Structure formats: structure tokens, C-alpha cells
Amino acid sequence: MLPRNAATSRPTGKIARVTSRSPLPGRADAIPPQVLLLAAVGSVQFGSAFANKIFPTAGPGGVAFLRVLFTAVVLLAIARPSLRGRDRREIGTVVAYGLTLAGMNWSFYEALDRLPLGVAVTIEFTGPLTVAVAGSRRIIDGVWVALAAAGVVLLALRGGHAGVHLLGVLLALVAATCWGLYILLAKRVGTSFGALEALAIGMAVGTFLVLPAGIVDGGTTLLRPGVIAACLGVAMLSSLIPYTLELIALRRLTTAVFGLLMSLEPAVAALAGVIVLGQSLTAVLAVALVMVVVASVGATLTGRSVPGDVADARPPDP
Numbered sequence: 001m002l003p004r005n006a007a008t009s010r011p012t013g014k015i016a017r018v019t020s021r022s023p024l025p026g027r028a029d030a031i032p033p034q035v036l037l038l039a040a041v042g043s044v045q046f047g048s049a050f051a052n053k054i055f056p057t058a059g060p061g062g063v064a065f066l067r068v069l070f071t072a073v074v075l076l077a078i079a080r081p082s083l084r085g086r087d088r089r090e091i092g093t094v095v096a097y098g099l100t101l102a103g104m105n106w107s108f109y110e111a112l113d114r115l116p117l118g119v120a121v122t123i124e125f126t127g128p129l130t131v132a133v134a135g136s137r138r139i140i141d142g143v144w145v146a147l148a149a150a151g152v153v154l155l156a157l158r159g160g161h162a163g164v165h166l167l168g169v170l171l172a173l174v175a176a177t178c179w180g181l182y183i184l185l186a187k188r189v190g191t192s193f194g195a196l197e198a199l200a201i202g203m204a205v206g207t208f209l210v211l212p213a214g215i216v217d218g219g220t221t222l223l224r225p226g227v228i229a230a231c232l233g234v235a236m237l238s239s240l241i242p243y244t245l246e247l248i249a250l251r252r253l254t255t256a257v258f259g260l261l262m263s264l265e266p267a268v269a270a271l272a273g274v275i276v277l278g279q280s281l282t283a284v285l286a287v288a289l290v291m292v293v294v295a296s297v298g299a300t301l302t303g304r305s306v307p308g309d310v311a312d313a314r315p316p317d318p
Helices: 013-021 023-028 033-079 088-112 117-124 126-133 139-158 166-193 195-223 225-250 255-262 265-277 283-302
Strands: none
Touching (some): 033 088, 033 195, 088 195, 126 139, 126 166, 139 283, 166 195, 195 225, 255 283
């Protein structure tokens, strides 16, 4: 898929230094990068499926809060970022970046509470796809956007009998918008802070934004050991494990191959929904999913590279 929007497939700066120090990359180098990336995709989507199972206990806001909190704590410990010497513009940008991250995670979980997993991920993919072709005057890029939009409209109009509701669609579109904004902001903060430092600060900022929703939805339930352990597992599956696997895989993958493999996310999400949540995949849902995936693959194959870092445009997946 196109959300990475980069001319390079190799992580740079602090990310490269952190991954090179880790014992995992050396061992993982023996594994084909395509397998690592597919494992990352599976980790993200099955993590979302398991998050859904915690919603009845802690609510989507509570799960989102604990997931963002745990991810922030781990990243802050690894990156140890500093705001010293930063001007107001840089601080303002990284705060906006964090708010976008939090908004993306929160709205996605709220959508997931109202939609099948495959549907929520399919709609969310329209955000980075739109950013990828924004400003283009090529007819083919307009075709891909129109195809993806038609898939979302199909879900909104004909998906009611399969558990697709308008509020859920709107929340998924909010998540898609946040993902698109994330990509744009990531390029700016990555230049000033480095990708890993920016992500750590952004997650820390995002924790405060999601805190009220966490308190309202989860309350004292968030203090239960079982809920804490479950949300920690979700944070590992949905953020930390796939982010690490992607960074390792990116050292040996081209941007085009990376994008094509990531285009499988809606399909893997639908599979996770069937296996973990017992969700059904109707003909309407399948057709809409294929439309968005084809649009993403098409945009990847016909797109033109944009300067930037692939890793910077990849958020910790919701």
C-alpha cells in the first residue's frame, strides 16, 4: 500500500541505530523479508481482533488508552527523547503529531466496536491512499481513488445486514483522515526529531488525549490485572512487534514490494475477524474489500516515489 510514500526502503537515523543494536535483527536476517512483513501484518490485525474482545470489559476508549500508554512507556525507554533546544514550531508540530496518533487509535477502536474488523480496516485504508495520490493530475490516480471511494460507499449503503452501521463508517473515516494527517506530519517531525524520538513523544502526548475516554469507558476496570495484561498484549501485537518486524524487513525490501504486501492488510483483517471474532464475510463486504485492495495495489504499481522515509510514514497500527 502507498501510505509509506517514500523513495527509500531503508530506515535511517536513530531507528537504524536502535535496530542494529537489537539481538533480533541478526537472527531475523535469516528469514525472508516478505515473511517478516506478512508476520507484521498478521500481528497488527490479530492484535486488533483481540482488542475487540476486551471492549465489553474496558470499552474501546479504555483499551485505546492502555495501548497508547504502554507503547509510549516502551518507546520513551528506548528512544529517551529530549525537548531541549527545540523551538515552538518544532514542539507544536510534534504535539500535533501526537494528537493525530491518539485520534487515529481512538477513532479506529470506536469504529471497530461498531463494525466488522475487515470493514474498519478497509475504510481506514482510504486515508493513506488519498494522501498518496493527492495533488496528482493523472487520470489513473483518480481512478484508484474513485474505486476505493466506491468500495466505502458500497459498505455504507449495502452493508447494514452484515453489521455495518453509519456511525461506525464515519468513525472509520475519521481514523482514515488521522492516518493521512499522520503521514504528512511524520515527514516534518522526522526531520527535526528522528522517527523513533518523534514517535515516542507523540505517543506520550497522545496518552493524555485518550485519558478522558479511557476513564469514561474503563474507569476502575483499567486497574484490574487481567485487563492490564490483556492490553499490554494488544500493545505488543499491534504496535511494538510489527513496528520492529517492519524495520527489519525494510532493510531488504524495495518500497514497491513493501507497499504491495501491506495492501493485504484488509484481507488479513477480515480473516482475523472470522477466526478470532466469528465474524462473517458476506458478498458485499468481500466486493468492497477487493475494490479497496485493488485500488491500493494499483496506486502502488502506478505511483511515483515521493521523498521521505518509509518508516516515518508508517504509524503503530491501530
